[in-house]
Amino acid sequence: MLRGFGDLEAEIMDRLWSWGRPATVREVVDDLQRQRPVAYTTVTTVADILHTKGWLRRDKVGRAWLYEPTCTREAYTAQLMHQALETTPDRAGALLHFVDRMSGDEATALLAALEQVKTRDER
Amino acid sequence: MTLALLGLYLAVVGFALPRRLAGSPRLQAHPAAGAALWLALMASFLVALLPAAHHATGPFAHEPAGLVGLIPHAEPAVPLAPHTHDWWLLTAAAAGLGAVVAAVGVRAGRMRRRHRAVLDLVTVRDRQWDALVLEHAYPTVYCLPGRRSRVVVSRGALDLLDERQLAAAVAHEREHIRGRHHLFRLPADAFALFLGRLPLARRGRAEVALLLEMAADDAALTRVSxxxxxSALCALATSPAPPGGALGVASTGVLARVRRLARPGVGGRRRQLAWRMGVLATPLLPYLLACAPHP
Known part of the structure; x- marks a missing residue:
């Protein structure tokens, strides 16, 4: 089961993913501060938490840590999609899907039914 | 006598009726009312279980009461205990039931919360549809009901569906959220969790889910044709399965929904009051049958 990120965690991951390169906490803070005031130390702490949780790896360059996500956004999304799509009937109460997939022979009957709807609409 | 009658009632509601009602076009004509009837039958089954258990443990200890008592019966040869109501048993049963439903609800809620946190991270909000876009080739549309609800559309669905089809799919999901359909599924899920093999539970749960889909379809029809x-249903249902194998549950639900859209007279109003009274009365039937005091 994937655990979601907290708000600030999500914002940090989002930035690092979009930039696609290692970045320092300072860069993340500067970017965050365009939207709202946020303390440098807070971001440092949260980045450290993300590192502990294994979502970020870091290298020391000069005096600052350079942070980088351990997985791509796509890999993360793929896990998420799997989780969303794997929703078995037992857990279906949590999510409501527009439609379920169907087998090949049902599909033929389905298209025939669709034609009926269309003719009905035209009348 | 009372026990036999209650047993008969349980057999009809638990086994015979579900087979007749499943897929019934009459219920599908008014899907929300149909779903309510299924839930009422489940409640009624549980209500009947209680006096049945009570009578099974002491079959001849009571004077007949309820409608059973109106049936002519031989004067008993031995003195009988008066008809009793065990209110504590009733309260305990109701509390237990409430706890089970709440536990199932809490579990679903926790799963939704986790899923929402993940979604908010990996998706991008689309202003035109007011939906979250998931960058994934697999076409799907779904919603996260409840407070802080979300409608999710994948990139695959955006590519597959045209503007009007997408409007239809999104409208359908919004109606799920607006109608709080997940709350209707909750008791059916909880019931099926414990009595999963009973036809009433197995069929009832699937039927409630399907009828709620139909209810959302109907409501969406005020905005789309x-x-x-x-066509949105068909496009998504027949799109290739996702990579990685057997995800997505095969279901005849889509076919039933599309066939239903082709039938005339969907979405009309029926004699609402009579129907509601019937649905409300169903859970009380076993009580009237076996327990109601005589004037």
Whole structure:
């Protein structure tokens, strides 16, 4: 089961993913501060938490840590999609899907039914 | 006598009736009312279980009461205990039931919360649809009901569906959220969790889910046409399965929904009051049958 990120965690991951390169906490803070005031130390702490949780790896360059996500956004999304799509009937109460997939022979009957709807609409 | 009658009632409600009602076009004509009837039958089954258990443990200890008592019966040869109501048993049963439903609800809620946190991270909000876009080739549309609800559309769905079809799919999901359909599924899920093999539980749960889909379809029809909705359903249902194998549950639900959209007279109003009274009365039937005091 994937655990979601907290708000600030999500914002940090989002930035690092979009930039696609290692970045320092300072860069993340500067970017965050365009939207709202946020303390440098807070971001440092949260980045450290993300590192502990294994979502970020870091290298020391000069005096600052350079942070980088351990997985791509796509890999993360793929896990998420799997989780969303794997929703078995037992857990279906949590999510409501527009439609379920169907087998090949049902599909033929389905298209025939669709034609009926269309003719009905035209009348 | 009372026990036999209650047993008969349980057999009818638990086994015979579900087979007749499953897929019934009459219920599908008014899906929300149909779903309510299924839930009422489940409640009624549980209500009947209680006096049945009570009578099974002491079959001849009571004077007949309820409608059973109206049936002519031989004067008993031995003195009988008066008909009793065990209110504590009733309260305990109701509390237990409430706890089970709440536990199932809490579990679903926790799963939704986790899922929402993940979604908010990996998706991008689309202003035109007011939906979250998931960058994934697999076409799907779904919603996260409840407080802080979300409608999710994948990139695959955006590519697959045209503007009107997408409007139909999104409208359908919004109606799920607006109608709080997840709350209707909750008791059916909880019931099926414990009595999963009973036809009433197995069929009832699937039927409640399907009828709620149909209810959302109907509500969406105020904004999109039947063919737009039906073609969106078909496009998504027949799109290739996702990579990685057996995800997605095969279901005849889509076919039933599209066939229903082709039928005339969907979405009309029926004699609402009579129907509601019937649905409300169903859970009380076993009580009237076996327990109601005589004037």
């Amino acid at each position: 039947r063919s737009e909705l039906a």
